[in-house]
Amino acid sequence: MEHCQVNEDEAVAVVTDVKSNREHVAASFAAAQDIGAEVFEVQIPEYGRNSVGAEVSAGQGGSLRLPRGPVEACKSADMVFDFTLEGFIHVPERGEIRDAGTRILRVGAREPFVLRRLMPWEPEEARAVKEKVQAHRDLLESADEMRVTSEYGTDVTMEVSPETAFDSYGFVDEPGKWDVWGQNMVSNYPTNVNGTVVIAAGDYNVVPFSDYIDSSIECVVEDGFIEEINGDGGDAELMRGHMESYNDRDVFATSHFGWGLNENGTFYNMAIKDRKPDETGVSASEGRVWEGNMLWSTGPNTHQDRYTNCHYDIAQKNCSVYLDGEPVVLEGDLVE
Numbered sequence: 001m002e003h004c005q006v007n008e009d010e011a012v013a014v015v016t017d018v019k020s021n022r023e024h025v026a027a028s029f030a031a032a033q034d035i036g037a038e039v040f041e042v043q044i045p046e047y048g049r050n051s052v053g054a055e056v057s058a059g060q061g062g063s064l065r066l067p068r069g070p071v072e073a074c075k076s077a078d079m080v081f082d083f084t085l086e087g088f089i090h091v092p093e094r095g096e097i098r099d100a101g102t103r104i105l106r107v108g109a110r111e112p113f114v115l116r117r118l119m120p121w122e123p124e125e126a127r128a129v130k131e132k133v134q135a136h137r138d139l140l141e142s143a144d145e146m147r148v149t150s151e152y153g154t155d156v157t158m159e160v161s162p163e164t165a166f167d168s169y170g171f172v173d174e175p176g177k178w179d180v181w182g183q184n185m186v187s188n189y190p191t192n193v194n195g196t197v198v199i200a201a202g203d204y205n206v207v208p209f210s211d212y213i214d215s216s217i218e219c220v221v222e223d224g225f226i227e228e229i230n231g232d233g234g235d236a237e238l239m240r241g242h243m244e245s246y247n248d249r250d251v252f253a254t255s256h257f258g259w260g261l262n263e264n265g266t267f268y269n270m271a272i273k274d275r276k277p278d279e280t281g282v283s284a285s286e287g288r289v290w291e292g293n294m295l296w297s298t299g300p301n302t303h304q305d306r307y308t309n310c311h312y313d314i315a316q317k318n319c320s321v322y323l324d325g326e327p328v329v330l331e332g333d334l335v336e
């Protein structure tokens, strides 16, 4: 809350579902009251309804819809903590709350010791993290073209959308900012995405599977849509079958592309602590933010009013990311 500049003149809303970690709620109340801020909790159903009225269950990667009352309650607060397991991320309500000037920090229900490791603790550390992430955002924002390659066969090129470039430094200290606890990364929702992305063995499917890939998957992307999912192993079959089950072409659209910047994250820690999305939610995940990863995704894109219920976040190792031909990540290592 100190990193987020919560003060005694503010109101803090805590948004939960029935599975949210009650220790986090209690800690939030205690911290807000220590600071002298108002604090209240809004509990919403863990199942929402999507834009076409179908029921959406948890674990879809941030597609939780908020009912009207809670939206108004959040807009009346200065700061919102999102402790729901699913998260309201790729939904119009998030935009509405941010437009009211309310800042939102997504936390989920990760274990406290996982959260502790990902977040900078001292104010100086927080400032350094913010500066580093914003420097990378500046690089991304000023580029026209982003290209990703890897030794496994990835070679995909896209047009950067500077107005969608975002810096995620893991806390929210400005009106209307949204972020995820400890999430250090930059990303954008590019256009004209063309090429091949090979998800290699050992890469990590952050959502919806919270699992490592065993057999490589080749995604052929044309004009921002995955047109082919190839691969001999079960992982390609699983991804193809799951995506096709939605009967929705938008599921195959590409969404955000970026790279991770959290030096406390590693690509292997999820094997121990991040395999239970139904219990811990789908955020504050190292799998999204370990330094030097290449994180890309599929499905929803609020910038294009595309709200589909299937969202893949895939974090890849050993990729190189080039902005207008200049590397920012080389074979999985940040270029200083």
Ligand SMILES: [Fe+2]
Pocket (backbone or CB within 6 Å): 256, 297, 311, 312, 313
């Ligand atoms: Fe995502």
